[in-house]
Amino acid sequence: MPTWKSWIIKPHKFNIYTQKKTLINNSNFIIVGHGIAGALLGYCLEQAGQSCRYFDAPDQVAATSVAAGIINPITGRRFVKSWRIEALLPAAQQIYRQLEVELGIHFYHERPLLRTLFNRGEENDWQARSLDMDYASYFHAPPDLGSIPLITAPAFSYLEVAQAAQVHIGQLVAALRLRREQAGLYHAETFDFAALETRADGIGYRQFTADQIVFCEGWHSRANPYFNYLPFGGNKGEVLLIRLPEAKLEQILKHRLFLVPYTEDLYWVGSTSENQFTTAEPTTAGGEYLRGRLAELLTTPYEIIDHRAAIRPTVRDRRPFLGTHPTHSRVHIFNGLGTKGASLAPYWATHLADHLIAGTPLDPEVDIKRFGH
Ligand SMILES: Cc1cc2nc3c(=O)[nH]c(=O)nc-3n(C[C@H](O)[C@H](O)[C@H](O)COP(=O)(O)OP(=O)(O)OC[C@H]3O[C@@H](n4cnc5c(N)ncnc54)[C@H](O)[C@@H]3O)c2cc1C
Secondary structure, three states: OEEEEOOOOOOOOOOOOOOOOOOOOEEEEEOOOOHHHHHHOOOOOOOHOOEEEEOOOOOOOOOOHHHHOOOOOOEOOOOOOOOOOHHHHHHHHHHHHHHHHHHOOOEEEEEEEEEEOOOHHHHHHHHHHOOOOOHHHHHOOOOOOOOOHHHHHOOEEEEEEEEEEEEEEEHHHHHHHHHHHHHOOOOOOOOHHHEEEEEEEEEEEEEEEEEEEOOOHHHHHHOOOOOOOOOOHHHHHEEEEEOOOOOOOOOOOEEEEEEEEEEEEEEEOOOOOOOOOOOOOOOOOHHHHHHHHHHHHHHOOOOEEEEEEEEEEOOOHHHHOOOOOOOOOOOOEEEOOOOOHHHHHHOOOOOHHHHHOOOOOOOOOOHOOOOOO
């Protein structure tokens, strides 16, 4: 690491709870990456009176900007609850609703999720699960199909998952970015690791100083020299945005792929899932796969408006990465939100912010100490 340059404004040494900014370039936190992880962590820190400065690479496609933002409490062939869903749902509801009011935009849509059942075996499995009292609040019967039969081929049957939602996380992050840009706290630039200086009493980055730095770079963190020892995965997803003028769909439909109301008459269709890929761009094969699935599903014409791709920040043990660098006590990470950033980010951003500000212990299941450094 380069050494601290003497011409950089001296780092401040005051209590992080009572700090008043005395130098324009000082902040409590530098946050690198402004996807849903960085944007919400910054929000939680700001809510607690901390000042944050953001650096976000303009030339990379954030997973957040491509995601549908589905929150699905019941997943998989065995219809099991998503990990920690009882804690995640109230946190998501609270933060997203609060931000809707503050930002004056409607991005948090509580919607039923209709899932196609393809045969008797699936229906039996679901019925067995739905008898479990712990699951009662997550199923709604009989399912309300709305306009689904008008636009899709007949299916064996459906189940309706309650407490699902679609969070337009791309729209949320864009609104937070605008607010931070206007405050002069957002820098659309790739973070230069060579310019980072870490000392016992502060962080230096070019003309900026901070008490601490948190890296939230999604999949790109695997190239971060401080955290590249962590077992990052990376899963590519391609999606289509289509126009379905007659659909008037209110629900999220899962029929091998997801069909999700997006904006006005646009619908999000996705997605592919690849652990091995050679390009982060949309591909012909990905587009063909999605069009093939749509051909099986829709009985009404549609128009393709866009074809997008991004990389999900997946992790081998499917648990987020929260915590502090083993030797640099002011350098932290918030990552590994995988396929579930919309539901995971509010709860774990709050958890990490509490830890960074008040020293509350990190949950060992998400603490990067689990990798033994
Ligand atoms: C096709 C697809 C569909 C998905 N659907 C859903 C869904 O329905 N529901 C759900 O919950 N999740 C979904 N996800 C997953 C979700 O998108 C992720 O969990 C979440 O967006 C990850 O957020 P993040 O902030 O960690 O990463 P990102 O959103 O990737 O953001 C990382 C940011 O860091 C910036 N950055 C990286 N390196 C640097 C650097 N050196 N300097 C400065 N900035 C840097 C990038 O530019 C980017 O803005 C989907 C993902 C994909 C790809």
